[in-house]
Amino acid sequence: MNYKDLADLMFPDAKDISYYEEKYPERNLKEGAIVTRIAPSPTGFIHIGGLYQGLIAKKLANQTEGVFFIRIEDTDQKREVENGVIGIINALTDFGFEPDEGMISETEEKGKYGPYKQSIRKEIYQAYAKYLISQGKAYPCFCLPEEIEEIRAKQESAKIRPGYYGVWAKCRKLTVEEMAEKIKAGEKWIVRFKSPGREDRKIKHKDIIKGNVEFPENDQDIVIIKADGLPTYHFAHAVDDHLMRTTHVIRGDEWLSSVPLHLQLFQELGFKPPKYAHIAPIMKNEDGNKRKLSKRKDPEAAVSYYEEEGIPKEAVTEYLLNIANSTFENWRRANPDKKIQEFELQLNKMSVSGALFDMVKLLDVSKIVISKMTAEEVYENTLKWAKKHNKELANLLEKNKEYSLKVLGIERGNKKPRKDIGKWSEVEDNISYMYEELFEKDKNEYQYQVIKNKETISKILNTYISKYYNENDDKQTWFDKIKELAGEMGYAKEVKEFKENPGKYEAHVGDASTVLRVALTKRTNTPDMYEIMQILGKDTIENRFRKAISEMEK
C-alpha cells in the first residue's frame, strides 16, 4: 500500500489533474493584463464593501485589457439562500461593473473557465485532493468533531496554540495501511493538508496594497475537503484561481493572515501563486470605535439603500473611487467631464487602513454629480426613482413633463449650476412649490424674515403685482422694478447703500425680495426668482400673493 493506492481508494473516480490542466490553459492575453474576480457567497445581498471590491477589480481588469469574472462560492450549504446569485449580479450590472465571465443568472454562465459555481466543481477539487494524497501531501483524517473539540479544550487550558498541527495532528501519524484499513472499515473521513510549514520559521510576502508583511509559516493541517465532499475556502481558492488563471486576487484584508497557508497550498499543488491585494474594509464609527459596516446594523451597508434613497450610482461610484485613490478627487477636478472609466486606478496607492464611511461627503459628491446633469437627465432619474418610491410625484412629473423640464432646468446647464439636490428623494421638496397641487398641501409656514408687519407685507405684494410686475420684462427690467418697489417702500435700493448707512433704512431691496419669495413659495431659499415667476405665470403669482395675504389675516 502506498500513497497512490490510498488516493485511489479514497477517490476512485477522480480524474487525473492533467485533464484539467489541459482543459483550462493559460489565458492568451497581452502582457500585463490582469485577470481578477469577485467571489461572493450566494446570499442574494451585496454589501457596499463587496461593491467596492467589484469596482476595483473591474477597473483593474479593464485598464489592462484583462478579465474580470464572477465566481460563486457556495461551498457552505448552510449559507445557501434561494435565488442568491441573481441579486448580486444585478447589483454589479446596475453599477456598471458587469463581469466578463462567470455566472449570469442563478444557473447560467458564460466563459471558458467554468463552472463558475463551486458546488458544481466538486469533482475538480477532489481530483486535486487526490493528487495531493498520492503525493503524500494530504491525508484522510478520521477525527470526530468531538475529538477536535477535546483537543482544542486541552490546548486552551494548557494555554498553547490551538489547532491541528504537530503532535496534535493525530491522523497525520497514521500509516498508509492504517488509513486504508479505517477507510475500508467504513470510518468517516475528511481530507487534511499535510503542512510542510514550521511555526518557528518566518515567511515574507509582498502584498500589493499592504506592502511587505512577515508571518510565521503555516503549520496547521487544515481541512481541504469537508465531510460533505466539498472543499473549504482555502483549497477552493487555490484550485479555482489557478485553473481560472487569476493573476490578481483582490479581497478583503480579513484574508491577509491566511496568506502563508495559501502560498503553501499553491506551492504544494505546484501552482504559480497569484499576486495578492488585500483591501481595507469600509468602516463605521460607533461609540468611538471603528467597526466594519455591518449589514445588520447599518442601512447604508446595503447597496439597495442607495437606490431607495435615490443617490445616483455614479455618485456612489465616485465616492468609492475617492476612498480607493485619493488622487481621484484631483483628477476629477481637472477633468470634470471625463468618464469615470478614463481614470486610472492604482492599486499600490490604496490606503492600508480602513476608511470611515462618510455620508456627508458622499452627498457632496452626489450634489456635484447631479448638478452636472441636464434637466432631462434629472427628470428621467427622478421619475425612475419616484415610480418606485413616490407614486404621487411620479404621476405629477409624467403629467407635466414639459413644465417639469422647465422647472428642473432653472439654473442648470450653465457654468455654475446649482448644487442643491443630493438625492432624488430631495427633488420633491425642492420643486413642490412649482406645482399647484403640491403647493396647496405644503405644510411649510410663511416665514418672513426682516419685514414682518402684516400691512407692510400686503402693501408690498399688492403694489408689486398691480404696479410693477410684467411678464414680458427681461431680467434686468424685472430686477430694476423690484428696486423701485423697494425705493417706494422707503428701503435701500442697494444692499451696499444699506450697509454703508446703518440706521438710515429699515430694510433693503433684498428684504423686499424675500417677502415676494416667501409669499410665492413659502421658502426663503429658492433658485432664481425671475425664472420661477416666468414659469409660474402672472395669474399664479397673483393667486399666491392673495393666498399669502389671506393666510396672514387668520
Add this chain to the structure above:
RNA sequence: GGCCCCGUGGUCAAGCGGUUAAGACAUCGCCCUUUCACGGCGGAGACAUGGGUUCGAUUCCCGUCGGGGUCACCA
C-alpha cells in the same frame, strides 16, 4: 491571549530624513449686480506617546498606548 496589520486636523487623505506639514468634505468669517445656494477669498484645526539612531525626525528602529484583523469540516 498568540500572531499580523494600522495610527497625520472632526472625516478622507498627500508626504518617503531638512516642507510655512498639501488638498477635499465638514466648520467659522468676509466678499459676490436680492436671499439661500453656487462661486471667490480667508481663518481655526493634525504628525498617539516615550525612548533611541541622526547635525536634523511626521518620515528609520524599539517600547507603550490606541484601533483593526485572524486563530472553524464559514467564507
